[in-house]
Amino acid sequence: MIRLSDEELETLLDDTESDRAERKESFKGDVPKKARQAVCAFANDLPNYNLPGILFIGTKDNGEPSYLDITDQLLRSLADMKTDGNILPLPVLSVEKRTLKGAEMAVVTVMPSDMPPVKYDGRIWIRTGPRRAIANEQDERILNEKRRYKNIPFDIYPIPSAQITDLSRIIFENEYLPAAFAADVLEANNRTYEERLASCKMIVSPDETTPTVLGLLSIGKTPQDFLSGAYVQFLRIDGIELADPVIDEEDIGGTLVEMLRRTEEKLSAHNRTMIDIVSSPTHNKELAYPPAAIQQILYNAALHRTYESTNSPARVYWFNDRIEIISPGGPYGNVTIENFGSSGITDYRNPNIADVLKTFGFIQAFGRGIATARKLMQENGNPDLEFQTTSSAVVCVLKGKS
Template identity: 60%
Template sequence: MRLTDEQLLTLLADIESDRAERKESFKGEAPEKVRQAVCAFANDLPGHGQAGVVFIGAKDKDGEPGGLDVTDDLLRALADIRSDGNILPFPSMTVEKRNLRGKDVAVITVMPADAPPVKYRGRIWIRTGPRRDIANAQDERVLNERRRYGNLPFDLQPISFATLADLNRGTFESEYLPGAFSADVLEANHRSYEERLSACRMIESVASPSPTVLGAMVVGNQPRDLIPCDYVQFLRIDGSELDAPIIDEAVIDGRLGEILNRLDDKIKAHISTRIDLTSGDVEKRVVDYPLAALQQLVRNAVMHRTYEATNAPVRITWFNDRVEIISPGGPYGVVNSGNFGRPGITDYRNPHLAEALKVLGFVQRFGVGIATARKLLADNGNPPPEFDTGANHVLVTVRRTR
């Protein structure tokens, strides 16, 4: 929603409001404090159900605009807050330049999250009057309970026939929790196992501890028993057509981290390196595909595919002259066939699965996977990746280096 000038001026002037934060600039400690505020507004602990606003270019003591030069670079830096991977799950926010009281101000408008709690660098920030604070156990319970009544994406839907016994406690506590919360929070955290699962969205709630789709995929004992399409089919073909002999095939399933690690092993095993003795005085080793480019595209396929109402896996078919990666489900949200793959155009069918990939270390920054793959392929001498997007699939074709 876009707030009117009158609404913004009211928030700007109310220095005691728990819906407004003011910073004179975006320098020094301001980027850290602004991200904490965005996280707190997304959590909306008071339950306003209304947007919180961060003003950049306004004095904190009285809300008076200071005449900051609101440049495109500043607006881009503020917009990057949403997708730089530090605030998870992604906050719903807009960034714009507004003229208030005759002076320009950068305005970040943050909507309450459908699926709190939201964390910034492993800490759940909340708003207590005009102050930011870190949530205590009771605050977390309030946020966890509120999540049950939102319009949740499929990755947070509970699996009605699953129980806590379907989740692996050891994996959750030793592999996932340390990445999801900062060490000092875990050290001071006396939450129960069920409360920790709920805070990480692995179960619906403490009162209703049914594993979610996310929980089954990330820390489930046998994820595919609960989500039949949760696997990847790999084929290595000795030729350029499907009827050629099969060199290697595998059905890769298990927990999310296991799937991606096994896929990495497969990709490494089938990348070939040749020695170029003709293009220079020094021999040059050339790979037919850069490893990191294929990793980016495969992880994108796992992250963005649909897991709902289908039994189809992600398919990777490796021919002698190309690699094809096909994922079920077409473009999602603001992404369509016309703008697919364009820098800055991204949306998330499975936002909490994306968060899990970040927690597990498979994603460093969101929204740059395709751009990164393109650059790596170009640097290696491969043609650009080709994208075929339909209503029910996305096919990526990567051709071998020339």
Template identity: 55%
Template sequence: MTPLTDDELGALAADLESDRVERKQSWRGDAPEKGRQAVCAFANDLPNHRLSGVLLVGIKDDGTSMGPEFEVTDELLKTLADIKTDGKITPPPSLTVAKRQLLGREVAVVTVRPADAPPVRLDGRIWIRIGPRRGQASAQDERILNEKRRYRDQSFDTHPVGGSTLDDLSRSYFENEFLPQAVARDVLETNGRSYEERLASLGMIASVDDPTPTVVGLLTLGKSPRTWVPPAYIQFLRIRGTQLGDPVVDEAELDGNLDTMLRRLDDKLRATLAVSVDFTSGVTTDVRTAPYPLSALQQLTRNAVMHRTYEGTNAPVRVYWFDDRIEISNPGGPYGAVTPENFGQPGVSDYRNPVLAGVLKTLGFVQRFGFGIVEARRAMAANGNPPVEFQAEATTVLATLRIATGGAPT
């Protein structure tokens, strides 16, 4: 994302009628909520400017500087950067945060790039710019945003899958389980959208006029996702030993829609994650030590499902559980801003499948974007395990978790 020049920022700050700028005097009171609404609206880019929008913190509504009483602190910049990762906006927005000099004073600048896969939602609501104001999208606005997605350089998860039809999606699951989680209740009660319009708005079909299910639609709502997306499953092996070729004592192919597949995986992880019991400490209650923390396994396997490639491969996500380690691998190497050199570094993230990432957040499998590896590392350290090892290559990412000291084979 090319930063705007000082002259460009100054012109936007002074243009009180522009729909590409939002000004906030500070980041207190209702400013965080309205600021997120502005970010959501800039990401949707309903006017189709195809230009970045900016949120300026430290500028008054009349375009003048707040003056010396306003300071851009590191804490403020961190709070603004969290807009991208806190999971309130889905799919996650592409934005940068910086401290700049504007009108002779420090200003915090959030620059938001138009989304490749609109509509973008904030807590289940679609926000757009209507001149210098923000507002919620109408049914026609949603239709326009969906049409924009069709003609952009789409992420693969939004591609329609030829030959599939609406009959391949579970309408009951969509209307009774997924939709109430994805769209705010008051919006559902008042918007009057048709079944096809709701599917299109959430990226589950190409458009109302072309109701072909997309890749993410089949993964999320499909009655049989693997029929249309063959690699949409997780291969689980429990190997009694330390290398491939040793006896396999448990094997499963976990599939179904995303909700079913990941819940089946959670059940498999819990069943396999036996604990060692310490009877020697002299205390009256057993002291149990897990060989691996469940949260680390969940974060890394869900990350694998989220970030893998579904294009040009039939390979599944693999979870191979050896006596001394667990290997989690997914097809599809580092993507976008993530490289083999910076893989796993805090704050470095990108999304091969942005709509799929939003679905996993909606379903509750992801709490914050970009924090899976951070949480896995924290949980492993707290449990006494060695650090997670990552091997990021062009076509695959392998995460290796070593057993905790004293952990028993399961």
């Protein structure tokens, strides 16, 4: 992450025609929306500066201070732009309070994305001189081409043995596109099928139509033919040991959406209601586990697991006293064995899969799954989550009520 000096920031403030800077007097009214558009445009870096773009909060259009009070709440609101799920893939940005030209300002530094195009609210925003604009077909082609020369994550690696015919056009056009892009963008779309797939990272490029890992997992007809470990193994065990009798089992494959929905159905079928006739005059119906807590951990397993060089599935083992959800691959990036589960510490092995899960509605915001699950378990009267973390796997244990 690049941190510009005060002199460099003041130079951008003084250059009112810069396409690397956006200035706002406050963070009220429609500014949060425009600020996200600016972050999206800086992340796309259409001019290919390979330098950060800067959003200044607390300065007038001419670069002079507006003397805004830079509070902790304002800084938190700016930081939320990174993880609220409206800008996809997730941008790389930092938020600071800086003293420039003798006044405090909030400075948001946005790094160019390795995975363009980046979207905000279903639209691809770019910088055209000092202004923001929505990308046209040629702009998207340039952004797609930039991606091919970056150090990309595994979830958008090409799978050479797959062909474009292994992707479902029906799912892509009828389910994914309407969820991913604003209606007016789709109506004005003159792009070819291949160009649209490439823009969504489902294939390498319009000219190189090899499907990516993301494409096969999102809209593939038979994803497990190419990614053999990309499924969920479910076991319902009548006991508390793995060697005890198995009363229900299923290997659940298909696309990410199909896999998660079918697994949720299986979990729901086994989450039996308990009747409490003691603690109150009326009968209280309680579930053994809060469904949303199990969902959060399941989604985390699908999102954060490794899909590279493994035949191991994600595993959901339901015992009589607990549920174990096992995700192949240990912690990634900023998340380590030592700080796993700590508040505010997140990283993404599969940032583009995160985009798809958000698009299909499985994730509303990022970095809050474990905290949400913990809160729901507590409210339902269950013990706290337990994690067993190694370099090759993460096991989450949800314990039943005692």
